[in-house]
Amino acid sequence: MGNPFFVAIPASSFLKRRIGGITGIARGIILADLAGANGVFVIADRVIEEDWRKSFALRARPLPQVTVVASADQLPPGTAMLPAEALPTKTVLEALANDPTLTFASGDARLVREKDDHATVMTLLRGTLKSTEGPVGRWINRPISFRMSALALRLGIGPDPITWFTLMLAMVMAVVLGQGGVEWLALGGLLFQIVSVTDCVDGDIARVSWAMSRRGALLDTACDTVANFGFVIGLMTGVVRTYGVEYAWIALACVVMLLCGITAMSILLRLGPKRGSFDVLRAALTRRLEGRPVLQSVTLAVERLFKRDVYVLVACGFCLFGLAWVLPGMLLGGLCIWLGAVAWCAPLIAADSEGLLLPPHMRQL
Incomplete structure (x- = not known):
């Protein structure tokens, strides 16, 4: 059994400041616990704000033992010391867990301290970018959502109000699309892209401020589901009203298949990890194709084309250029492939009671 690992955090004026939704002291405590x-x-030398308690309550994680001492002389021998003038990262705490004697220079890339608070928050936000992020999300959506998230954090807005706003915007989008006509379809497609961007903001805020919760993740997944379902129903209604009833059978097939896929994935998540988003499908595909590297690489490359950020931008483009009538056929083909992947990976997802298929940030909930 290894030696006990203790972490000390100096209550400097910098670490007492609330940057990115929580104080630097709280960020250090959360990362030390992880x-x-x-x-x-x-x-x-005086009472400090214990704002880390809310994060642990939201994540249903037991509070760590936190002791306030007046000076470093009261620390146990071998206690790792966090820098006083920069925000720590997960990498810093992992390095200290391996070697508590490490010290970090102020310019160390593993620390976060920019020229002002806004730049610091933007660095923290960029650090939350998921490895599974699609190309459109990485290069188009996230650069926009990060700026929106930084503003929300500065105004003290939490993730839940953003989720509810996105949900209402998705409903407006569905109504607009359902009006029919080239102009309404174009506006609805543009709103779908806006929904895709704003949908990133609540997750950005939650991860930077460590305000993640199972309830929030469930609400976010429900919002995604409503947005996707609202787009399909609104689009199909608008296409039928604009281009004729001959599109009705494709519209009905798309709605039924989407409903089946969403229901199947929801049941599988309930049976397996008990939480999470549809992102587990990519992890399940990766595991299914272990031992076949070429096929795995090709499949995962194709899977990125099915990422929500990609198909939303494509749908937006077709609607803006008056080609919404092409989308029903494309959606029908895409849904067939998606349902096939869900069926193939269903046993793995249903058996994942430990949540190993979940993204790293979801495993902490």
Whole structure:
């Protein structure tokens, strides 16, 4: 059994500041807990704000042992010390867990401290970019959503109000699309892209401020489902009203298949990890194709084309250029492929009771 791992956090004026939704002290305590610290010490000569408690309550995670001491002389021997003038990262705490004697220079790339608070928050937001992010999300949606998230954090807006706003915007989008006519379809397609961007903001805020929760993840998944379903129903209604009833059978098939896919994935998540988003499908495909690297690479490359950010931008483009009538056939083909992948990976997802298929940030809930 290894030696106990203790972390000390100096209550400097910088770490007491609320940057990115929480104080630097709270960020250090949360990261120390995730790194397996046996105890955390805060060096302070007066009472400090204990804003980390909300994060642990939201994530249903037991509070770590946090002790306030007046000076470093009261620390146990071998206690790892966090820098006082920069925000720590997960990498810093993992490095200290391996070697508590490490010290970090102010310009160390593993620390976060930019020229002003806005730049610091933007660096924190970029650090939340998921490895599974699609190309459109990485290069188009996230650069926009990060700026929106930074503004929301500065105004003290949490993730839930953003989720509800996105949900209402998705409903407006569905109504607009259903009006029919080239202009309404174009406006609806544009709103779908806007929904795709704003849908990123609540997750950005939650991850940077450590305000993640199972309830929030469930609400976000429900919002995604409503947006996708609303787009399909609104689009199909608008296409039929604009281009004729001959599109009705394709419209009905798309709605039924989407409903079947959403229901199947929801049941599988309920049976398996009990939480999470439809992102588990990519992890399940990766595991299914282990031992066949070429086929795995090709399949995962194709899977990126089915990422929500990609098909939303494509749908937006077709609607804006008056080609919405092409989308029903494309959706029908895409849904067939998606349902096939869901059926193939269903046993893996249903058996994932430990949540190993979940993205890293979801495993902490």
